[in-house]
Amino acid sequence: MLMKCGRIKKLYIRILVVIFFAIWLIFYLKFFKLKLPTEIEEKVSRLAAKYEGTLEEYESKIIPGLGDDGEPAFLEGEDQAKGDESLKTFALNTVLSDRMPLNRKLRDPRNPRCKEFSYNPKLKASVIIIFYNELLSVVLRTIWSVILQTPNHLLQEIILVDDCSTTEPLKGLLDYYILTRLKNYNIRLVRLSSRMGLIRARLQGARVATGDVLVFLDSHCEATTQWLEPLLARIEEDKTAVLVPIIDVIEANTFAYSTNGETNFQVGGFSWSGHFTWIDIQKEEDKESMGPVRSPTMAGGLFAIDRNFFWDIGSYDEQMDGWGGENLEMSFRIWQCGGKLETVPCSRVGHVFRDFHPYSFPDNKDTHGINTARLVDVWMDDYKRFFYMFEPLLENNPVIGDLTHRKQLRQKLRCKSFKWYLDNIYPEKFILDENVFAYGQARNRKEYCLDDLQLGEGKMGPLGLYVCHPNLAMSQYFSISSKGELRKENFCAEVHNERTVQLTECHGHKKNQYWRYFTNGTIYHPSTNKCLTTFEVEPGKGLLVEKCKKSRYQLWEFTYVNHTAILDKKLSSNEINEYLK
Numbered sequence: 001m002l003m004k005c006g007r008i009k010k011l012y013i014r015i016l017v018v019i020f021f022a023i024w025l026i027f028y029l030k031f032f033k034l035k036l037p038t039e040i041e042e043k044v045s046r047l048a049a050k051y052e053g054t055l056e057e058y059e060s061k062i063i064p065g066l067g068d069d070g071e072p073a074f075l076e077g078e079d080q081a082k083g084d085e086s087l088k089t090f091a092l093n094t095v096l097s098d099r100m101p102l103n104r105k106l107r108d109p110r111n112p113r114c115k116e117f118s119y120n121p122k123l124k125a126s127v128i129i130i131f132y133n134e135l136l137s138v139v140l141r142t143i144w145s146v147i148l149q150t151p152n153h154l155l156q157e158i159i160l161v162d163d164c165s166t167t168e169p170l171k172g173l174l175d176y177y178i179l180t181r182l183k184n185y186n187i188r189l190v191r192l193s194s195r196m197g198l199i200r201a202r203l204q205g206a207r208v209a210t211g212d213v214l215v216f217l218d219s220h221c222e223a224t225t226q227w228l229e230p231l232l233a234r235i236e237e238d239k240t241a242v243l244v245p246i247i248d249v250i251e252a253n254t255f256a257y258s259t260n261g262e263t264n265f266q267v268g269g270f271s272w273s274g275h276f277t278w279i280d281i282q283k284e285e286d287k288e289s290m291g292p293v294r295s296p297t298m299a300g301g302l303f304a305i306d307r308n309f310f311w312d313i314g315s316y317d318e319q320m321d322g323w324g325g326e327n328l329e330m331s332f333r334i335w336q337c338g339g340k341l342e343t344v345p346c347s348r349v350g351h352v353f354r355d356f357h358p359y360s361f362p363d364n365k366d367t368h369g370i371n372t373a374r375l376v377d378v379w380m381d382d383y384k385r386f387f388y389m390f391e392p393l394l395e396n397n398p399v400i401g402d403l404t405h406r407k408q409l410r411q412k413l414r415c416k417s418f419k420w421y422l423d424n425i426y427p428e429k430f431i432l433d434e435n436v437f438a439y440g441q442a443r444n445r446k447e448y449c450l451d452d453l454q455l456g457e458g459k460m461g462p463l464g465l466y467v468c469h470p471n472l473a474m475s476q477y478f479s480i481s482s483k484g485e486l487r488k489e490n491f492c493a494e495v496h497n498e499r500t501v502q503l504t505e506c507h508g509h510k511k512n513q514y515w516r517y518f519t520n521g522t523i524y525h526p527s528t529n530k531c532l533t534t535f536e537v538e539p540g541k542g543l544l545v546e547k548c549k550k551s552r553y554q555l556w557e558f559t560y561v562n563h564t565a566i567l568d569k570k571l572s573s574n575e576i577n578e579y580l581k
């Protein structure tokens with residue numbers, strides 16, 4: 001009796017399973033529109049009538065071998081002139097891209113040591129590529145490089161997300177190309193019905209991804225030998241590691257693949273104005289070993305992340321519009337909430353760098369500024385004061401939008417403070433008003449102030465004099481650092497030709513960038529034995545140094561001075577020699 005009951009139960013279970021499966025199949029076919037082979041064939045033949053001719057003509061114009069090994073490529077005659085013209089409109093030589101093979105072969109740019117490592121990852125990647133009005137051949141070259149440089153068993157799928165492009169080739173022709181030229185590969189194309197911007201488009205891509213690891217690539221990249229293996233292997237080791245490859249440069253005019261050499265590379269930093277910057281590797285890191293290197297931030301276009309970790313740690317701030325700021329938001333969040341961000345030097349991907357954005361952004365809003373205000377309010381605690389010196393109009397401005405969800409996320413994940421991040425992850429970041437001798441406006445004769453004379457980010461120029469602004473703005477915000485630098489963020493004052501004073505990249509070795517601020521108000525430059533002066537300097541012009549003497553032109557008054565730390569007398573010659581070593 002007991003046995004019989006058991007058998008009947010088993011039978012029921014089997015019947016239930018069959019019914020359940022049948023229902024599931026019906027639903028799957030109905031709602032997910034499973035395309036039957038004949039349906040696809042019909043679509044292909046319909047599209048072929050329209051696009052096969054165009055595509056064959058395009059393919060016939062490709063010049064074999066052009067741009068091979070990443071060598072600079074050049075066109076001749078009419079194409080050359082057209083190519084140069086396209087650079088002005090698209091910031092890219094579109095004619096050259098169209099003539100260059102889509103599967104061109106690049107040389108292996110890695111450090112030879114990388115070839116000694118063997119990787120055996122079990123994880124599979126979903127490569128997600130977002131595009132908006134990108135040149136078709138550039139998108140296709142990105143796809144082909146991923147296919148050709150990735151072992152089949154590591155590639156779950158390539159997901160293309162079209163952020164509602166308006167250019168014709170990215171529509172039917174791309175569909176047709178995928179269905180014919182790429183039919184042997186698992187490529188999914190998601191079309192967005194309205195323009196959603198980079199951040200929301202990437203989220204759409206991530207939502208449909210099924211691989212263990214998400215790899216985001218810009219739509220103008222070329223992967224190189226074994227680019228994916230070290231990324232997957234590292235994530236297998238540590239699910240909380242978010243990784244960036246070395247990003248090499250593909251020149252927009254010649255498509256030359258250029259690197260900083262096999263050993264040299266930089267990692268990500270940021271400026272207080274809220275921009276991403278490249279910085280040298282932190283001293284204690286061992287870059288020769290070619291292992292993963294800690295990176296305070298990432299550029300954002302190219303990175304790999306465990307798929308579950310991506311969602312657990314808060315994916316993206318969905319209320320960020322358009323483009324910009326999302327990379328710093330993600331960088332700070334990853335570090336502050338228990339993850340890590342690393343550059344993997346044995347993974348290298350080329351990226352086309354353009355001089356300008358060839359297309360506009362929705363509503364022409366300053367999305368970078370607004371997005372950055374969102375992230376500084378959520379993640380930077382009191383340090384947001386520096387950002388708002390650059391962008392005073394964004395402070396407490398409703399245009400930033402509601403931050404409730406992101407602040408809740410920070411609480412839920414029990415994320416650490418921004419001060420923790422600065423102390424532990426980015427200790428070399430210069431904080432304008434911490435651990436300094438003096439900071440703020442430096443006034444001379446009451447009305448004139450030290451001024452950067454609109455020095456752009458990343459450029460050098462004279463340290464100047466200008467009428468003091470009524471409020472402390474960034475252009476007049478200077479510090480005397482604990483190392484004796486007279487500086488603005490990453491720029492330090494140094495003396496040229498024993499006379500003029502230039503703002504240039506801080507080198508951290510004192511010498512020509514070493515200054516002392518004395519209680520008598522002079523700013524003294526030991527290596528020339530001279531003092532900073534405004535004598536014979538007009539407002540708007542660069543400052544000078546001259547022999548130190550009792551002169552009102554040499555007296556400077558900082559807004560904030562650490563009186564106990566600054567020196568009340570001149571240095572002895574021994575002390576000077578000590579600092580000049």
Ligand SMILES: [Mn+2]
Pocket residue numbers: 218220301351352
């Ligand atoms: Mn890019």
